[in-house]
Amino acid sequence: MTTETIHYECKTVAELASMPPEYRAAVEKIVVSHAVNELAGAQAFDEPAIALAPTPYAKYLTCRVAMEEYHHHVRFRQLAEEMGVDPARMETRSRKPLSIFGFPLRTWEEFCVIKLLADYAEILQVEDLLQCSFHPLRNLGRVTMPEEKFHAQFGRDFCGELCRTEDGRARVQAAIDAYYPQLPAFFGSSRSKNNEAFRRFELKRRTNDEMRADFVARAQRLVEGELGLKLPAVSLTYEHAA
Numbered sequence: 210m211t212t213e214t215i216h217y218e219c220k221t222v223a224e225l226a227s228m229p230p231e232y233r234a235a236v237e238k239i240v241v242s243h244a245v246n247e248l249a250g251a252q253a254f255d256e257p258a259i260a261l262a263p264t265p266y267a268k269y270l271t272c273r274v275a276m277e278e279y280h281h282h283v284r285f286r287q288l289a290e291e292m293g294v295d296p297a298r299m300e301t302r303s304r305k306p307l308s309i310f311g312f313p314l315r316t317w318e319e320f321c322v323i324k325l326l327a328d329y330a331e332i333l334q335v336e337d338l339l340q341c342s343f344h345p346l347r348n349l350g351r352v353t354m355p356e357e358k359f360h361a362q363f364g365r366d367f368c369g370e371l372c373r374t375e376d377g378r379a380r381v382q383a384a385i386d387a388y389y390p391q392l393p394a395f396f397g398s399s400r401s402k403n404n405e406a407f408r409r410f411e412l413k414r415r416t417n418d419e420m421r422a423d424f425v426a427r428a429q430r431l432v433e434g435e436l437g438l439k440l441p442a443v444s445l446t447y448e449h450a451a
């Protein structure tokens with residue numbers, strides 16, 4: 210899918226006010242979506258996982274992850290509020306959360322797999338922000354990235370540790386089988402009008418399908434190459450809005 214791009218550079222929130230309405234609307238959608246999803250993830254997974262963590266050290270690290278995920282929400286929300294977005298748009302109860310946050314978290318292994326894979330998916334989204342034509346979002350991407358990398362590394366380290374026993378390997382594999390098939394939808398529909406607008410304004414660089422294919426390839430290297438487990442087969446296209 211080729212989309213003609215319009216080259217905009219918008220360096221500050223103040224400058225945004227003089228940008229075309231379509232550009233402003235597209236920026237708002239991205240900022241609100243990050244604010245809502247960071248909050249939904251922190252509420253559904255990171256905060257409840259503190260109770261599931263098996264040792265004081267694991268609890269300490271999980272607290273740090275939960276704190277950072279709430280902070281991500283706060284940062285995106287602050288940017289949205291500076292832009293004049295109605296705060297009600299950032300409430301998770303006013304929006305249906307993405308399907309990946311509807312997963313009923315029950316075990317520590319599931320949480321470790323969520324960090325291993327969902328935060329890896331988030332890293333791909335944040336990578337795209339680093340070149341965003343709206344500079345305040347670029348800057349948020351820069352401060353968020355090291356923390357998302359820490360979350361994915363947390364998942365890798367704890368999954369690696371669990372995989373040292375046969376029982377642990379089986380439990381991590383079961384969590385991957387249950388959770389991973391929901392992740393391709395996280396990248397949005399193959400024919401997304403939003404994504405087309407985001408690319409036209411150089412707010413994002415890649416199509417949803419390109420990101421999805423990149424994620425699946427990277428997840429394969431991680432799960433099959435590093436952990437020696439199996440990834441369920443998934444479709445590289447997705448036809449409904451995520």
Ligand SMILES: [Fe+2]
Pocket residue numbers: 247277278281331357
């Ligand atoms: Fe986050």
Ligand SMILES: [Fe+2]
Pocket residue numbers: 278328331356357360
């Ligand atoms: Fe994260």
